[in-house]
Amino acid sequence: MTQAATSPDQKVIVVDFGAQYGQLIARRVRDLHVYSEIVPCDVSAEEMQAEKPSAIILSGGPASVYAEDAPSLDPEILSLGIPVLGFCYGQQAMAAALGGTVGHTDAGEYGPASIVRTGASELLAGTPDEQTVWMSHRDAVTAVPAGFTVTSSTAACPVASMENAEARLFATQFHPEVRHTECGSAMLENFLFKICGLKPTWTMGSIIEESVAAIRKQVGDKRVILGLSGGVDSSVVAALCARAIGRQLTCVFVNHGLLRKNEPEEVEEVFTRQFDVDFVHVHAEDRYAALLADVVEPEEKRRIIGSQFWKEFFTVAQDLDGVQFLAQGTIYPDIIESGARKTGGKASTIKSHHNLIPFPEGVHFDLIEPLDHFFKDEVRALGTALGLPDHIVHRQPFPGPGLAIRIIGTVTLEKLSILKDADAIVREELDAYNAAVFEETGERNSERSVWQYFAVLPDVKSVGVMGDERTYAYPIILRAVESSDAMTADWAKLPYEVLGRISSRIVAEVPGVNRVAYDITSKPPATIEWE
Numbered sequence: 338m339t340q341a342a343t344s345p346d347q348k349v350i351v352v353d354f355g356a357q358y359g360q361l362i363a364r365r366v367r368d369l370h371v372y373s374e375i376v377p378c379d380v381s382a383e384e385m386q387a388e389k390p391s392a393i394i395l396s397g398g399p400a401s402v403y404a405e406d407a408p409s410l411d412p413e414i415l416s417l418g419i420p421v422l423g424f425c426y427g428q429q430a431m432a433a434a435l436g437g438t439v440g441h442t443d444a445g446e447y448g449p450a451s452i453v454r455t456g457a458s459e460l461l462a463g464t465p466d467e468q469t470v471w472m473s474h475r476d477a478v479t480a481v482p483a484g485f486t487v488t489s490s491t492a493a494c495p496v497a498s499m500e501n502a503e504a505r506l507f508a509t510q511f512h513p514e515v516r517h518t519e520c521g522s523a524m525l526e527n528f529l530f531k532i533c534g535l536k537p538t539w540t541m542g543s544i545i546e547e548s549v550a551a552i553r554k555q556v557g558d559k560r561v562i563l564g565l566s567g568g569v570d571s572s573v574v575a576a577l578c579a580r581a582i583g584r585q586l587t588c589v590f591v592n593h594g595l596l597r598k599n600e601p602e603e604v605e606e607v608f609t610r611q612f613d614v615d616f617v618h619v620h621a622e623d624r625y626a627a628l629l630a631d632v633v634e635p636e637e638k639r640r641i642i643g644s645q646f647w648k649e650f651f652t653v654a655q656d657l658d659g660v661q662f663l664a665q666g667t668i669y670p671d672i673i674e675s676g677a678r679k680t681g682g683k684a685s686t687i688k689s690h691h692n693l694i695p696f697p698e699g700v701h702f703d704l705i706e707p708l709d710h711f712f713k714d715e716v717r718a719l720g721t722a723l724g725l726p727d728h729i730v731h732r733q734p735f736p737g738p739g740l741a742i743r744i745i746g747t748v749t750l751e752k753l754s755i756l757k758d759a760d761a762i763v764r765e766e767l768d769a770y771n772a773a774v775f776e777e778t779g780e781r782n783s784e785r786s787v788w789q790y791f792a793v794l795p796d797v798k799s800v801g802v803m804g805d806e807r808t809y810a811y812p813i814i815l816r817a818v819e820s821s822d823a824m825t826a827d828w829a830k831l832p833y834e835v836l837g838r839i840s841s842r843i844v845a846e847v848p849g850v851n852r853v854a855y856d857i858t859s860k861p862p863a864t865i866e867w868e
């Protein structure tokens with residue numbers, strides 16, 4: 338496990354019961370400048386103690402505490418003398434472990450709910466007696482364990498929160514980690530700073546120092562190759578590695594032919610002229626085209642692309658002396674959404690990210706992934722702190738498998754060419770739109786700006802009429818979302834004239850396209866990419 342940025346003197350451990358958004362809890366804690374990490378819920382009290390956390394938070398989860406294979410909590414964890422805060426399933430697990438009872442309710446509560454204070458509370462201190470919180474549960478605590486008091490209720494949920502202040506155990510049925518819980522952040526602050534007495538010392542400066550030191554120590558005098566895409570994540574890793582090990586680093590850019598229009602030239606220009614790093618441009622277009630011919634299934638595309646990435650890196654490494662390490666810009670959501678690796682959690686696999694699939698036979702590297710515990714906006718803040726220019730730090734994300742997962746069905750040269758041209762128009766128009774919003778609001782990620790935007794080419798054709806002539810051609814689907822961390826996203830409420838201009842331009846300028854549709858689905862239930 339690579340970990341370049343821990344601050345072990347103050348650490349909050351989140352015990353993950355399989356919440357898709359359990360990772361948000363760690364986020365919120367880190368937003369308050371306290372380092373936080375996630376561990377799977379089968380952690381024993383002994384293992385927990387060895388981690389020396391200053392506080393523990395129990396996440397929500399999909400199971401029912403009394404279900405046969407429900408994850409349970411080692412009850413000893415609750416008597417280590419470390420303060421514990423449980424959310425939702427976390428509250429239910431705490432109650433069950435300490436002799437309280439949990440029952441099924443007739444109808445669950447999903448979405449906003451109004452809690453009313455029913456007793457003194459250290460956790461809710463300073464927040465209103467009546468307030469809106471976010472609920473998502475079917476089960477509920479029906480009797481609190483000995484020593485606990487009920488501190489708030491809703492009409493449907495008698496124990497919306499409970500605590501045993503003396504034992505330093507606290508819990509809520511609602512989710513303080515989601516933004517929709519109005520005072521969620523105040524509750525977390527109460528827990529971290531008042532109840533646990535922590536200090537907000539986890540800052541970008543301290544993270545950079547620790548990461549650089551950790552990379553230096555891990556690498557010693559060996560060589561490192563870095564998968565460099567030109568994206569934010571790998572550029573930040575490049576900056577960290579350059580600072581840590583200088584000339585022991587070689588950056589490898591794989592051109593798989595699935596990049597956006599003009600992208601290979603731009604990346605090469607930036608990393609050979611503007612940065613002083615060793616840069617290798619690998620031309621793998623033909624190899625990828627051959628491997629992907631006839632492949633339709635999204636997960637199969639991802640596996641093939643990922644596996645070939647490893648082979649390309651390995652081939653380059655053979656030509657250099659003493660390469661032991663591969664560095665890459667893996668970030669936390671890649672790991673979370675790829676399923677279990679490292680978080681070891683119970684969350685299900687949504688899609689396999691190319692950078693997390695196993696090495697093929699014959700390929701081996703030790704990995705350096707200094708960002709594997711960071712969320713996207715934290716990576717951007719790090720990039721700025723490292724002095725990277727805005728055009729890199731604020732570049733929209735682009736997935737490693739590239740346009741292959743934006744072409745539904747088989748990937749052909751004809752479809753790639755259509756998609757590249759359509760996508761270039763989408764980017765040109767929405768870059769300009771974002772620049773105008775930035776000018777007006779002074780904010781990079783204001784409510785009106787678009788976080789990620791691109792074109793998708795589906796595997797259908799439809800009839801149209803152009804110049805009085807029948808056409809039978811592809812549609813382009815426009816995807817444009819707002820988000821801050823890619824974990825959740827909403828479709829962007831773009832002005833009609835911007836949508837209209839994108840549509841007219843694509844149909845007029847890209848041969849083979851006669852229609853444009855706008856994807857108006859949030860994540861969840863959809864995902865940002867189509868495959």
Ligand SMILES: Nc1ncnc2c1ncn2[C@@H]1O[C@H](COP(=O)(O)OP(=O)(O)OP(=O)(O)O)[C@@H](O)[C@H]1O
Nearest residue numbers: 564565566568569570571590591665666734735737
């Ligand atoms: N074309 C490529 N050549 C070399 N390495 C790549 C390429 N594409 C992706 N990678 C590697 O895979 C990692 C994950 O890709 P990902 O797209 O998540 O990150 P990124 O490209 O660095 O940033 P962004 O998310 O902003 O696009 C990258 O950080 C990089 O190490």
Ligand SMILES: O=c1[nH]c(=O)c2[nH+]cn([C@@H]3O[C@H](COP(=O)(O)O)[C@@H](O)[C@H]3O)c2[nH]1
Nearest residue numbers: 689690691734735736737738823864865866
């Ligand atoms: O490097 C990557 N390798 C991948 O395999 C991959 N798949 C999705 N993405 C990007 O991740 C974010 C979330 O995407 P989804 O909502 O589609 O899962 C979005 O920003 C996507 O563009 C990827 N990035």
Ligand SMILES: NC(=O)CC[C@H](N)C(=O)O
Nearest residue numbers: 397398425426474475476
């Ligand atoms: N979000 C949760 O943690 C849900 C807990 C439990 N599965 C319930 O339905 O009550």
Ligand SMILES: [Mg+2]
Nearest residue numbers: 568735736737
């Ligand atoms: Mg990328």
